[in-house]
Structure formats: C-alpha cells, structure tokens
Amino acid sequence: MAVFNCPFCHKRYTEKQGLYSHLESKHNNAIPEEISISQFYFNIKNKKEFGSCVICKNKTNWNEVVERYERFCSKKCQNKYKEDFQKRMIDKYGRIHLLNDPEQQKKMLENRKISGVYTWSDEKTTTKYTGSYEKDFLVFLDIVMRFNPTDIIGPAPQVFYYKDIDGKERFYIPDFFIPSISTLIEIKEGQDNPNNHPKIQEVDKAKEILKDEVMKNQKDYNYLKIVNKDYSIFLKYLITIKNNSIK
Secondary structure (H helix, E strand, C coil): CCCEECCCCCCEECCHHHHHHHHHHHCHHHCCCCCCHHHHHHHHHHCCCCEECCCCCCEECEECCCCEECCCCCHHHHHHHHHHHHHHHHHHHCCCCHHHCHHHHHHHHHCCCCCEEEECCCCCCEEEECCHHHHHHHHHHHHHCCCCHHHCECCCCCCEEEECCCCCEEEECCCEEEHHHCEEEEEECCCCCCCCCHHHHHHHHHHHHHHHHHHHHCCCCEEEEEECCCCHHHHHHHHHHHCCCCC
C-alpha cells in the first residue's frame, strides 16, 4: 500500500487526496501561489523545480490531469520526437516490403474514410485518428478531461514486431501514446457487430492474443486497452498513475 508523507510534519496518508487536503488546510502558507498542491508535492517528492522538454530542454507545463510535467514544450518538439523515433525504428528494422512498412501502413490507415484529423478546443492543435472510436476518445480527453493536446500522439510512433501463427513477421502500431505517463493506448470496438465467418473470427482472435502477448512482454511502456468507449478503465488507470511515486 502506498503511503504519502507530509513534507512538513509527521502526518501520513494512504491516499493522495487526504495528503492534499492536509497540505491545503495546515501548510497552505508554505505552498507558492503560482503552483497547485499536486505540483508542489511532485516537486518536493522528485526534487524538481520544473519540467524539461525531452527535445529542446525548454521548460514544460504541468499537467494537472496526470500530475506529471509534459514531455514536450510544443507541438513542434512533439513532431521532432516522432521523426527521430521513426528514424531509429528504420535503422533497427529496415524496410521490408511496401505493405510491411509501418510508415506506409500508417498512411493507408489515414486514407480510410473513417480516419481524420481532430481539432482540439484550442482551435489550433490537431491529432490524427484512424476510426470513429479513436476520435471519440480524443473528444473525451478534450471536452471531459481537459487534456493537454501536446501530451498525446496518434497514431503512436512505436512499432512492435511479432510472428503470426504461420511464423510470418507482423507488426502492431498502438492507437495513441501519452508521453508524460509513458503509456500506449489501444482503442478497441467490442463484438457488438462481429463478422460471423468462423475463419475470420479465428484469425482475429489469434491476432489479438499475439498482440496482447507482445505488449505484455515489452517492458519499456505502460499499456492500456479501452474497449467499447468504456473510459472508466482509463479514469481508474489515471488514479493508479497518480498514486505511483515514480517520476
């Protein structure tokens, strides 16, 4: 069980909100007015004064939703991160065949009728999506969560390779990546209207199991699957992330 200690006295809490309430009522004068209590506690806990962009090292904004600093200071740096990441993937895996090239696959997905570009409430930031369920998740982040649009990349720049049941190499690209919490997001439509062809069902099920195994075995990123627009799992996940003292 996580324990959160007051940096000023000996009070201990098993939930962050309890600690935040204590800080606000008992030690409010010690907290700078220009930052939130969560940011103040994060800075104390991790010995930080500000966040730094992973690309240009400029200061980054505090993300109150995930209680972490942003990893990028701007959309420009986010795009530079994606470009650099893609170059590293090419250097590592090379290009096999046009249809087996992840970048070509992304372009094909973007050209589908159900794909598009979502414009956030700031009326200037955009994020690509490859289906109606993916768009709905972006609307949820924007309108409901008031999420910072520079803290989500779609589709994710990461590519994961695996072999199918016939031993043929395949690759998987998650729908979104949230850099501040190093989390990959998969958006899935449920089986309300499944293709009833037994062979297609068998192939789809096998493919899903293989992708799940790939994501379970990789250790570099957190991974979350959201099915049928059930965002309660995402909200519960954010609570877990906030209660995690790791930077």
